[in-house]
Amino acid sequence: MFLRRLRPPHCSVRAFHDVRSYKEDTRWPGWQVIVGIETHAQLKSRRKLFSESLTSSLADKINSNVSPFDAAFPGTLPKVNSKCVDLALRTALALKCQVASRSLFDRKHYFYSDLASGYQITQQYAPLAKNGELELEIPNLPPIKVRIKQIQLEQDTAKSTFNSRTQTSNIDLNRAGTGLMEIVSEPDLRSPEEAGIYVRSLQAILRAMGTSDGNMEQGSLRCDVNVSVNKKGEPPGTRCEIKNLNSVKFMMAAITHEVHRQQDFLQTNPGLSVPQETRGFNENTFETFHLRSKEDAPDYRYMPDPNLGALVVSQSRIQDIRDTLPLLPAQRRAYLLRKYPALQMKEQSLDVLLKVDNTRDIGFDGEDARGAVEYFEVLCQGQDIPSRRDVHANTRDPVFVLNWLTHDLLGQLAAHGQTFSSNPLTPYQFGEILDLVKDRQITGTSAKYLLRYMLANPSGDNAIDTATKLDFINPVSVSSSSLSSTSTLPSSSSHEVPSDLALEDPSTQNTSSSVINSSFTSSSAPRTSNVPPEVQAFCHQAISELPNEVEVLRTGKSKGVLNKIVGFVMKKSRGRADAIAVKGVLEKLIYDSVRDDQ
Template sequence: MPSSWRTTSSQRGAATGWWDERKQVTGKITSWSRPLPSGFSFRPPMLVRRLRPTPYFRAFHDLRTYQEDIRWPGWQVIIGIETHAQIKSHRKLFSESLTSAPDDPPNTHVSPFDAAFPGTLPKVNPKCVDLALRTAFALKCRIAHRSSFDRKHYFYSDLPSGYQITQQYAPLAKNGELEVQTPGSSPVTVRIKQIQLEQDTAKSTFNPRTRTSNIDLNRAGTGLMEIVSEPDMRSPEEAGAYVRTLQAVLRAMGSSDGNMEQGSLRCDVNVSVNQKGGPPGIRCEIKNLNSVRFIMAAIRHEIKRQTEYLLANPGSSVPQETRGFDENTFETFRLRSKEDAPDYRYMPDPNLGVLVLSQSRIEEIQKMLPALPWEKRSRLLEQYPQLGAKEQSLDVLLNVDNGRDVGFDGEDSGGVVGYFESLCREARADGRTVKRDPVVVLNWLTHELLGQLTARKQTFSDNALTVSQLGELIDLVQSKSITGTSGKFLLRHMLSSPSSDSPTKIATGLELIALPASPSFSPSSQGKGSASPELQSLCEAAITALPSEVAALRAGNRNVLNKIVGYVMKQSRGRADAVAVRNLVEELVR
């Protein structure tokens, strides 16, 4: 190892002749034996100019005027978030092995490269680059035509090679922004400092009983995007809204599951406090937060801790620390101070050159960018203003839509939003167009179809009902040919026994067609005049079967009416119309 690599932490980064060190290791660039897809090429890292770290005091606290928070009067809180999002690709970032799900058996998705076998070489996965590029576009970043990879060394058992490949000095994208809406206040623009590609680590679990650690290499080498925000947030609520908005963007782009519980989205939150009008304080970094609730709680605790420290030690500043969050006490705790901070000994990865993206490749990605959640929302509201009163259901629909796989090669089927739109305006094979009430369709989709799929532990992609099948089912209920209860039963049946038969045929087979209220049924004549013989005999049977209820009803106790109606509904297996039954029972008992 050249002696110049052995730098101390104070010498590291911008302060030292890093560029000179870089030259020493670039002599040996591994050539690529496998061809790279079009649009990608590698050049030796010599060609990359070192980027100076962005000075954080670049007037960032002037960007937003000081606004007093009554919870901590006289103090200003500054928050910046580093988000690690697992890239939703089938293969890892630098190896051919498949990415894994959290419940996969340990060490079943590991290639020799992931396990750092000597002699193995990395090869960048273009899908990961494409997905990161999509994210970069959605976050309005400037894309770097040339980016490079660095090694960040630390010696943990969950990092087999002893270093993580990341993009410390020349990231894929920089200088973006994300508009964040917090309830009850105007939107805030959070600037994005950079998006860098890096590898995830393995997972180690400690068994306190046997005092052993087990290493699972399944996660090792999975692609991550580190999305670093500028310190532009000023309250726990803004930080929470930022993470939620970012999560929605990642899902809409199909670049990450953004699933915080399962660890595919993790945040390091940097918090500092300063007195009104003063310069920004020293930040403390709270590592690895995996829920928005914890993020907000950790920030609240940090504000309390740091303001108390500054009041108790006037004239001094908060010691710079890396902290953890205790999920039981909702408090942060010290992990290490700046002095104990690891010296990562960054160096360019000699096996990976410069990643050069052609303009045509970048334009291709931009052309196929899926719609952002708020774009889809305003399009739907513009098209169907009635949905304004159904915002919650609309959000459910958009959330499900965000979670889907968004392909690159035109395999995007429109997702649940496309399905919804086709149901509202169905173009039939015979050339007719059937229009449906969007509020009714939205109810059926979110409450019934998605509800049933969730109960069956399925997702929208498992939905077996075509647009015309669900459309016809909704029409059957709307025209009262089947009751709402029968409609739900029919939907369950069609999900568990998928077939290409029409809902009318299936409903007839299952004897779900509603009992007509009268021989010539019309909604306005329900229960009035002569009832259908079948409904009439069901109601008469109920009156005979429930003599005491009938006596109570005759004595003026109208509450028992529900019981009699319920009895008839049960006997008719949900085929009778409850209003018609109610009217008929009243008429017969009178």
């Protein structure tokens, strides 16, 4: 337990490997750029890495989630939060790392006010996972493999903000002790753009795994970048580290500036190598600046943490995590296409769904986040309606669901400046709307009104009641006994249920689904007989109130005018009428009268 073999920290001799062949870059012809990235990703755990306190969001009141341990009160001890370990293991497996069956914690010492105990607990010598890889997809080029050197668990520090007016530092301990994963890449990147793709790919993996928000702007993902340049064919140059880059854009700009700076140095100082140093990045000038040179590098006096024993990870635990590993974005897409082959014709909508899904809020401790894909799947499988499963034989047409979800629900949310994460409709509520449309209890137009209404007035009310309250229920509908008794609408039980779908249904815009196809074929037959007397009355009203339009039609000058008259009827019926049927009735009324005239 007390014996361990050590490698010197930050081994300075870097054996050069040529995993990548030289490729000319017009910005710096004749020079090779080598980049490695250390990423700190905040674990999306409910509690901190070594204490019981909750993790915080930026919205939390300062110093509100602080336990005595986080504040380093004398006598407090750390205890590993196994949820954090599981999240890190998920990440490690997603990055194809070898997980250490025994890893150890070490203390890294430095005096700073954001570090209450005077040391950070990290995994310097025996990290949780090693030797992984991340494959980068580059458009129109073969993918690039970036080797992951190691993943280690460590504590985040407190947040220190300097008030220049009072000349004081303010410390917020909310962040202190939050779990971080440090993900270290090998120096396998060769340009600022590749570095950007690396970070974005890593971000996507972290989010897909549900292990981190990966949000650079909010600081849940932070990057330190190691950059060196060398002349083509020569061994790598001395690297400089640029610390605390908090956006992909800044990171790429920092690398670009650093390449030029090092290139200039080497050209003006032939025979010398770039002095090893740590640099910062100025977000206003887009330049890197000197922080400290190698000689000033602090001695962190790493020491094995005597309170935390070895972190032992059993093979069965690794296997459990591997078995329940969430799908990566590409795997997820393939999975959905396999499961719902009909979506192959709807790949654009599917990509919209996946994109929206990727912006979902990540659940705590790797719990399933209620993303758009899950919402979609619940609806497709009819899992929202356990009590009504018998009615719908527990599945819905995926194309129909996808259309309504991506066009209407997301469209309405976007129109109100909202994202899917703020969607107030439960799958049950939205599923009801879909079923009302499908059963032709309401028209597509009504459904859109209903959707808009329910989004604007969020409540737990079910869609049928809301539709009834708003008089949206199609007068021709008879299929639901609960609807036929509404007093405002005359009972239409004597009418035959139409066999087709409402015109306004966006799903009719495509022809990929057999359901839709059948609706089109059946709609070719006239169906004016289905129009209830109420709507018939609206049609007569339209003809009498829009004499000019009717006249235009009768003379056959413009067919487009018909839509205006249909619109009048639809408005009168508050969207409840079946537009195709109305059109039929109107045509009949108008042209028949023309024939009569003749």
